Amino acid sequence: MKTVRENKVSVNILQRFIWSNRCRLCAKVIPVNDTLCEDCKPDKIRIPESFFATKVYSAKTFDKSTSPFFYKSPVREGIHNLKYREFKRSAEYLAKEMIDVIERDFRDEEPDFITCVPMSKRRKKQKSYNQCDYLIRHIGKAFGMKTASDLIIKIKDTPTQVNLKHNERLTNLKGAFTVNKKYDIKGKTVLLCDDVITTGSTLSECSKALKKAGASRVICVTAAVNHNDN
Ligand SMILES: [Zn+2]
DSSP states (O other): OOHHHHHHHHHHHHHHHHHHHOOHHHHHHHOOTOOSSSSOOOGGGGGGTTTTHHHOOTOOOOEEOOEEEESOOOOOHHHHHHHHHHHHHHHHHHHHHHHHHHHOOOTTTTOSSSEEOOOHHHHHHHHHHHHHHHHHHHHHHTTOOEOOTTTTEEEOOOSTTTOHHHHHHHHHTTTEEEOOTTTTOTEEEEEEEEEESSSSSHHHHHHHHHTTTTOSEEEEEEEOOOTTTO
16 A cells, blocks of 8 residues: 555656656657757758749649648657647647748638548547647637638548559549538638648548538648658
8 A cells, every 4th residue: 555655756756757848749858948859850841931832732622722841850750749649739839830831821811710631430439539620729729710620521431541642542532521511611711721731632622522512712731741742
């Protein structure tokens, strides 16, 4: 049996572990006031402002897109930690960076809703959270925008896009999404969010569903751009 004193000690150790400050990307313990560790230097993979002016996604149905980073280390690790380990501090960091590029690139836009790419019912059963929900909560709050995480519904369970070519990705997702009828998005602008954009086929398919339901504009923001696969 443990004494009260001993119990207190173990609680303190536990609290120290839970509350210790961690690098927002690689999750390593860092000094209290720091945001990133010495090894995580994302400035090297920051996307220049000019990139999106020339970037073309074939078969895209959304109007504009932006993102702060290329999908490379250390942002890649940050996204993995958020996606697979529910490391929320990574969402906070990435969302802040996404907010900065939204302010820069979507200056003339006034979105009515912010939403994200949904998971299928089957995936929801395996994984209790959608990492993009954490991103849109921060972004929506920063802009005072209506956050509608259930605006898009995934009605078709599709295999992962990872190893598919661009055309295969489009076919794989065809008709996979629909808009939740509880929302009236006629004539509205939707800010659509995802963690990574590769060929743009997922965001295009979601955007197609939004426009079919009457949205006038769909603008997209992602935490990173996977440029090598394009
Ligand atoms: Zn780090």
